[in-house]
Amino acid sequence: MSKFKFSVGPWNVHAGADSYGPATRSEISLEEKFKRFAEIGFDAVQFHDDDAVPNINDLTEEEIKAEARRVKGLLDKYGLKAEFVAPRLWMDPHTIDGGFMSSRKEDREFALWRSFRSIDIARELGCDLIVLWLAREGTLCAESKSPVWATHQLVEAINRMLEYDKTIRVCIEPKPNEPIDRSICGTMGHVMAVSAATIDPARVGGNLESAHAILAGLDPAHEIGFAMAFNKLFTVHLNDQNGIKYDQDKTFGVENLRQAFNQVRVLLENGYGSHGEYVGLDVKAMRTTTDADCYKHLENSLAIFKALEAKAERFDYAFRDKCVENRDLEALEMYTMKLLMGIDQ
Ligand code: XUL
Numbered sequence: 001m002s003k004f005k006f007s008v009g010p011w012n013v014h015a016g017a018d019s020y021g022p023a024t025r026s027e028i029s030l031e032e033k034f035k036r037f038a039e040i041g042f043d044a045v046q047f048h049d050d051d052a053v054p055n056i057n058d059l060t061e062e063e064i065k066a067e068a069r070r071v072k073g074l075l076d077k078y079g080l081k082a083e084f085v086a087p088r089l090w091m092d093p094h095t096i097d098g099g100f101m102s103s104r105k106e107d108r109e110f111a112l113w114r115s116f117r118s119i120d121i122a123r124e125l126g127c128d129l130i131v132l133w134l135a136r137e138g139t140l141c142a143e144s145k146s147p148v149w150a151t152h153q154l155v156e157a158i159n160r161m162l163e164y165d166k167t168i169r170v171c172i173e174p175k176p177n178e179p180i181d182r183s184i185c186g187t188m189g190h191v192m193a194v195s196a197a198t199i200d201p202a203r204v205g206g207n208l209e210s211a212h213a214i215l216a217g218l219d220p221a222h223e224i225g226f227a228m229a230f231n232k233l234f235t236v237h238l239n240d241q242n243g244i245k246y247d248q249d250k251t252f253g254v255e256n257l258r259q260a261f262n263q264v265r266v267l268l269e270n271g272y273g274s275h276g277e278y279v280g281l282d283v284k285a286m287r288t289t290t291d292a293d294c295y296k297h298l299e300n301s302l303a304i305f306k307a308l309e310a311k312a313e314r315f316d317y318a319f320r321d322k323c324v325e326n327r328d329l330e331a332l333e334m335y336t337m338k339l340l341m342g343i344d345q
Pocket residue numbers: 048086133173175209237247282
């Protein structure tokens with residue numbers, strides 16, 4: 001029995017289109033996804049603003065809230081909670097050169113409008129968390145934007161959200177690049193600095209995605225630990241990634257089992273979830289996956305997480321301490337490898 005609660009986004013079950021080719025699977029309705037998420041064992045759903053309210057730009061504020069209430073009804077029907085809402089600030093023509101730090105004032109206002117609407121939607125869905133994945137916040141042409149000005153724009157935008165709703169929490173999901181070349185807020189360290197500069201740091205934290213940390217050349221477990229040291233790990237996006245290349249969002253643990261184990265171990269060791277945090281997955285099916293198997297990557301990620309949780313529960317801390325005391329890290333490393341390989345010891 002897992003100690004954790006799990007969440008997932010509707011975009012994690014998708015039709016398989018990528019930049020180089022069309023869809024390979026059928027589209028699935030939001031309700032059908034909710035039904036299967038609940039059956040698979042998820043507790044909560046993560047949303048982009050327009051996952052919950054399609055065509056959001058064409059609706060009035062009241063229409064947006066009404067549609068969000070309808071989606072809340074669907075969540076209730078399947079016993080699911082909403083975990084967070086993330087404004088999608090990368091698809092719209094207004095976001096070509098960024099959102100909060102776009103070079104044009106009307107585009108910056110659009111980004112704030114979507115953020116305020118995301119807060120409204122979150123409230124209707126019954127959650128208090130806004131995730132900012134800052135997809136286009138940075139520079140494509142290094143000389144085009146001052147990183148000082150851009151960083152101030154980000155802090156100011158978060159302050160406006162904190163003022164708009166006095167109890168909403170804002171959570172940055174850092175990523176060093178893609179689709180932007182040079183990101184303004186690329187790691188957990190950046191997130192902590194931005195948080196500290198806002199008007200209410202206790203309400204501004206991070207969402208650590210394993211793949212994004214690996215893209216930054218960092219260890220996801222250490223990024224998790226760093227944020228937890230400041231009580232700022234508001235959620236996680238667990239997945240896997242084969243080195244520093246395009247963002248792959250692979251099934252959790254399939255590339256680096258030891259690194260995955262250490263993410264689970266750090267979460268478990270430090271009581272992640274005791275303030276209601278969810279273990280979120282952000283994983284994609286392979287393009288070859290069939291319609292019949294289009295939830296397999298989620299089932300597999302959950303199964304791998306739970307198997308690693310059971311290993312983490314069995315981790316022999318007394319043996320670890322003895323190895324550390326004797327400076328016998330070779331023995332500790334082999335103990336860990338045997339634990340992962342299922343070799344009796
Ligand atoms: C992009 C990414 C997004 C965010 C949500 O790399 O991870 O799916 O998690 O906007």
